Amino acid sequence: MPRVTHVKKARRDYPDSGIQKGDEYYWWQFRFGPIVRSKTPPTRSQLTKSSYLQTIYGIEDEFNKGTWAEADDVEARVEEIKSSLDDLKSELEGNLENMPEQLRESSSAGELLQERIDNLDSAISELESIDVNPPDADELKDYYDGEIQGWIDEKRDEVEQALSNLS
Numbered sequence: 001m002p003r004v005t006h007v008k009k010a011r012r013d014y015p016d017s018g019i020q021k022g023d024e025y026y027w028w029q030f031r032f033g034p035i036v037r038s039k040t041p042p043t044r045s046q047l048t049k050s051s052y053l054q055t056i057y058g059i060e061d062e063f064n065k066g067t068w069a070e071a072d073d074v075e076a077r078v079e080e081i082k083s084s085l086d087d088l089k090s091e092l093e094g095n096l097e098n099m100p101e102q103l104r105e106s107s108s109a110g111e112l113l114q115e116r117i118d119n120l121d122s123a124i125s126e127l128e129s130i131d132v133n134p135p136d137a138d139e140l141k142d143y144y145d146g147e148i149q150g151w152i153d154e155k156r157d158e159v160e161q162a163l164s165n166l167s
Contacts, residue, residue, distance in 0.1 A: 001047050002028040052116060055088050056167045063163065074155045075132040081159065082127045085166075089120040119166055126162035130155060 010023045017037040019025045027037045030049060036042075045057040059081060096104060096113045104110040135151055 002030050004028045004042055004047070006041075052088070052092070053167060055084070056163075059084050060163055060167065063159065074134070074152055078127055078130060078132050078155070078159060081163070082124055085120050085124050085127070089117055089124065092117050092120070123162045123166055127159065130158045130162075 005027050007025050007027065010019050010021055010025055013020050014025075014037050017025070017039070019037055019039060023039065025037055025039050026041055027035055028042060028047065029035045036046070038046075043057070043061060045054040045061070048054055048057070063077070063081060092113055096110065096117065099107075099110055099113075104114075132155065134148065
């Protein structure tokens with residue numbers, strides 16, 4: 001992971017990055033790569049070259065963004081996360097299939113791909129087991145003191161638990 005440097009005042013303009021003299025900005029560089037400049041702090045996905053981690057970090061960041069305010073949001077967000085994880089799993093399975101058979105089982109790259117596929121499979125199974133049907137009025141009264149937000153928060157915690165083993 002590259003080291004991020006925070007510059008409080010730019011000494012010159014960097015028009016490619018939208019930075020003007022005097023602006024505050026951040027910069028970082030991967031080994032043997034170009035310098036990247038940004039007015040905002042970099043995200044975790046910007047600081048890794050692993051496409052797997054970029055995707056996982058993007059899913060986690062999207063999950064953590066905003067609030068889950070409506071019961072309908074729960075089902076839509078869980079489906080969206082499941083779909084993204086399923087796409088990533090399919091991509092990794094394709095990568096594993098394209099490896100020569102000797103490398104699949106004996107190399108660390110093959111083992112890492114298989115481990116990631118297994119972790120994604122586990123997370124997808126956990127997400128599928130989450131009951132996303134909102135409680136009816138009686139259940140809501142009994143379990144959550146009449147507040148749907150308690151049920152939403154419980155489902156959000158279940159999704160967070162499912163994603164916790166991926167990165």
